[in-house]
Amino acid sequence: MNVKKQLLSLKAYDPGKSIDNVKKELGLTKIVNLASNENPYGCSSKVSEAIQSIAHYAHYPDSRAEDLRRTLAGRLNVKESQLLFSSGLDEMIQMISRCLLTAETNVVMADFTFPQFRHHAVIENTEIKAVPLKEGRHDLEHMQQVVDENTSLVWICNPNNPTGTYSSERELRSFLEKVPNETLVVLDEAYYEYVTAEDFPDAMKLMREYENLLVLRTFSKGYGLAAFRIGYAIGQEKLLEKLDIGRLPFNTSKFAQIAAQAAIDDPSFVEECVVKNKEALQQFYLFFNKYRIPYYPSQGNFVYIEPEMDNDLVFHFLLQKGYIVRPIKNGIRITIGKKEENAEIIALMKEILVDGAAIKRTS
Ligand SMILES: Cc1ncc(COP(=O)(O)O)c(C=O)c1O
Known part of the structure; x- marks a missing residue:
């Protein structure tokens, strides 16, 4: 088949594992997807x-x-x-x-x-x-x-x-x-x-x-x-x-x-989301600043961090706890979630990045 030769250097978009598959594989009942920069509050x-x-x-x-x-x-x-x-x-x-x-x-x-x-x-x-x-x-x-x-x-x-x-x-x-x-x-x-x-x-x-x-x-x-x-x-x-x-x-x-x-x-729906997003970003910044975790201040509904630890290890640790984030290059992009989700992922990040929790790798 003569497809354009440049296609051979590309991969089709990988949406990652479905939430149901991850739940089944890891025996979890709750999964929070903070990998796709979706709006955690749904829509109007x-x-x-x-x-x-x-x-x-x-x-x-x-x-x-x-x-x-x-x-x-x-x-x-x-x-x-x-x-x-x-x-x-x-x-x-x-x-x-x-x-x-x-x-x-x-x-x-x-x-x-x-x-x-x-x-x-x-x-x-x-x-x-x-x-x-x-x-x-x-x-x-x-x-x-x-x-x-x-x-x-x-x-x-x-x-x-x-x-x-x-x-x-x-x-x-x-x-x-x-x-x-x-x-x-x-x-x-x-x-x-x-x-x-x-x-x-x-x-x-x-x-x-x-x-x-x-x-x-x-x-x-x-x-x-x-x-x-x-x-x-x-x-x-x-x-x-x-x-x-x-x-x-x-x-x-x-x-x-x-x-x-x-x-x-x-418009009031979006306005509320923006206020909550801004407050939540502050929650994250407080944590990153306290523990000197490098990050970029964000104008979006996500934040990118570059922790010193291998990002694959961090990804798997969070996944086992039911949080999906997006490892990219040397860092991790985390979508800002709801208040309690943010508090939970911050606590998990403290466990792995600050307290050095042991990690069990999954495939
Ligand atoms: C910077 C940027 N542009 C474009 C898109 C595509 O957005 P959509 O196709 O959902 O409008 C995204 C999605 O994440 C994005 O982050």
């Missing part, structure tokens, strides 16, 4: 009410998500034609890569960021210029220096997954000033709703000033709708018209559109 109760109103399944959904488009455009104060919807940002990243990248172009990104940027660049057989993070943050100066006449795309994950760090408005503006107009700069703001930093960029304002800026947001995180798969891009009309050509005809389901619409209509 308005969402379940709204989707119950859907009674007909035989028709395709509205391809352009007109109702949701109208509502969202009003909220963001942009034209309806400045929005593009996708089946989660995962599909948006694929769509952008497919529409912009070729063997003749290159793409610039951080070397430690959301892995799907790289995954799709490899599939499109494009050159990847991956710039190391500087103290856990995007090194925008260095990234700008590697942009050349063949750079068609730059990914900036803000806040960055997995480090939770962010680029400020001043840093981003200075970057955008120097990048050529022909290079598309994509700001992945998947965790936008959680951000509390005052100098975080106002992407909507920047987008009006820099026509090569595209902003991505999702309903999966702050709104707690990951199961529905819906995200969106906000940018210049002319660019979105082109990207729309690469979109599948009915890429967002009727359920996803209606759920997103109901979620937008209940």
Whole structure:
């Protein structure tokens, strides 16, 4: 079979073991998944009410998500034609890569960021210029220096997954000033709703000033709708018209559109989640500071630590106790959970990282 040769260097996405399998294997009754940056509080109760109103399944959904488009455009104060919807940002990243990248172009990104940027660049057989993070943050100066006449795309994950760090408005503006107009700069703001930093960029304002800026947001995180798969891009009309050509005809389901619409209509749900997330991050920071566990202050609903211990050992210890976290490179990314879950995982981390509890490895 003649698949593209670059596929041979990639693996299909590994979602990890299912919660039921982990429960069975380890004989546990409770598992808390803190590995996927999902919203521990679920979603607005308005969402379940709204989707119950859907009674007909035989028709395709509205391809352009007109109702949701109208509502969202009003909220963001942009034209309806400045929005593009996708089946989660995962599909948006694929769509952008497919529409912009070729063997003749290159793409610039951080070397430690959301892995799907790289995954799709490899599939499109494009050159990847991956710039190391500087103290856990995007090194925008260095990234700008590697942009050349063949750079068609730059990914900036803000806040960055997995480090939770962010680029400020001043840093981003200075970057955008120097990048050529022909290079598309994509700001992945998947965790936008959680951000509390005052100098975080106002992407909507920047987008009006820099026509090569595209902003991505999702309903999966702050709104707690990951199961529905819906995200969106906000940018210049002319660019979105082109990207729309690469979109599948009915890429967002009727359920996803209606759920997103109901979620937008209940901003108080997200506001409460953000307050709880911020309080919980403080709970973690207190612990990390007390025991000098290296971490990056986060603007997302997760925190990345780099303990001195082998992260695989820490992962297995927590797994045996019913907590799934995500080991990445030399560290561990932990999704912020509910208050009692955070207290419990902090106590477990103390056992292993501070008190040196014995570890039994599982396969
Ligand atoms: C930075 C970032 N971008 C995009 C996504 C994809 O989000 P979704 O496809 O659920 O919208 C994620 C998911 O974790 C993410 O962390």
